[in-house]
Each structure stands twice: as C-alpha cells, then as structure tokens.
Amino acid sequence: MSELPTLPTTVDELLSTVTVPLERRPDGDVVSSRAVHDPATGQVIGLAPVHGAEEVDEAVAMARDIQPEWASWSPAERAAVLNRAADAVDAVAGPLAELLSRETGKPLNGPNARFEVGACSAWLRTAASLEVPEATVVDDGESGGAVGRGRR
Incomplete structure (x- = not known):
C-alpha cells in the first residue's frame, strides 16, 4: 500500500x-x-x-x-485500509474537531467535537479488529438470517 x-x-x-x-x-x-x-x-x-x-x-x-x-481482499487487507483511515483521522484530529465544531456549532470539548473525531477513529479500528469467520453460519432458521464472508 x-x-x-x-x-x-x-x-x-x-x-x-x-x-x-x-x-x-x-x-x-x-x-x-x-x-x-x-x-x-x-x-x-x-x-x-x-x-x-x-x-x-x-x-x-x-x-x-x-x-x-x-x-x-482478505479480512487482513481490509483491516489495514481501515487502520490507515483511522491513522489519517488521528493525524488531523485537532483540525478536524475544530472544523466539525465550526460546521455544526457544537462545543469543541466535552462529549462533542473532539470526542466525535476520536470516536470516528475508534469505530474504524474496532471494525478493523473484528474477526470475520471463513465459514458461513446460518441461524436457527426462525429469523431467516445468515452471517458469513463471501458473495451473495
């Protein structure tokens, strides 16, 4: 990359x-x-x-x-992209929080602009850390859902 x-x-x-x-x-x-x-x-x-x-x-x-x-791409390759995106957010966290504050009018500190920018990075890293099983696992048949990796 x-x-x-x-x-x-x-x-x-x-x-x-x-x-x-x-x-x-x-x-x-x-x-x-x-x-x-x-x-x-x-x-x-x-x-x-x-x-x-x-x-x-x-x-x-x-x-x-x-x-x-x-x-x-493999889950590891996708995770690398998400972690790079988080790195980019972290690298400009201060200016990004200030811009978010200016755009929305929300306070910069507290559970507001800085928090939201940090949460963005955390969400990206959390998504990158999730393990995606190689096998498809079908639920009990009552809800009709299925989870797994692959194409539909």
Missing part, C-alpha cells in the same frame, strides 16, 4: 482540502457550490458542492466498479 499523503496540520489547511469552488467540468457543465456557515458566528467557512441525480449515479457506478476488488 502507498504512503499516506501529506496531511493538513491546521483547520485552514484542512478546510482548503474540502472546499469546492465553482468550477467547470471537462464536459463543460459548471459544478455549483453552496456556502457552509458557522452557526455560532454566521461566518462562511467553506463551500460544499451541490450535485444532482447524475452525479449521484456516477458515484454509485464508481463504487460498484471498485466493489469486486474490495470483496476480493
């Missing part, structure tokens, strides 16, 4: 990576955006893209295209 890219170290650097200005797509269409306001101050803190059904369909198609590759 490749190295993680250089990660932002301040909220302004982080914000610049998630802000989407008006731009023209290769097909000539303009990608519009809307302002994101800090609810505590009313200040514009960034721009978010505004997409329609076509862009959603494109994103779903891309996800479907890559899913077979993801499905072919």
Whole structure:
C-alpha cells in the first residue's frame, strides 16, 4: 500500500482540502457550490458542492466498479485500509474537531467535537479488529438470517 499523503496540520489547511469552488467540468457543465456557515458566528467557512441525480449515479457506478476488488481482499487487507483511515483521522484530529465544531456549532470539548473525531477513529479500528469467520453460519432458521464472508 502507498504512503499516506501529506496531511493538513491546521483547520485552514484542512478546510482548503474540502472546499469546492465553482468550477467547470471537462464536459463543460459548471459544478455549483453552496456556502457552509458557522452557526455560532454566521461566518462562511467553506463551500460544499451541490450535485444532482447524475452525479449521484456516477458515484454509485464508481463504487460498484471498485466493489469486486474490495470483496476480493482478505479480512487482513481490509483491516489495514481501515487502520490507515483511522491513522489519517488521528493525524488531523485537532483540525478536524475544530472544523466539525465550526460546521455544526457544537462545543469543541466535552462529549462533542473532539470526542466525535476520536470516536470516528475508534469505530474504524474496532471494525478493523473484528474477526470475520471463513465459514458461513446460518441461524436457527426462525429469523431467516445468515452471517458469513463471501458473495451473495
């Protein structure tokens, strides 16, 4: 797996990576955006893209295209990706918490923005640590559910 890219170290650097200005797509269409306001101050803190059904369909198609590759990976390979994602969250936890606080208006400390960012990392690591049995185990037949690894 490749190295993680250089990660932002301040909220302004982080914000610049998630802000989407008006731009023209290769097909000539303009990608519009809307302002994101800090609810505590009313200040514009960034721009978010505004997409329609076509862009959603494109994103779903891309996800479907890559899913077979993801499905072919072993649980250990998938766990490594989830742990790398957690590492990336941890690396920018401070700026990410500040951005979350600005975007939502929630307090930075206590069981709020910093806690939520830490929980994101913990959820990723927890998912990475779960053991996925190689065999399919069918329940007692009453609920109709089955758990296991593999394709449906």
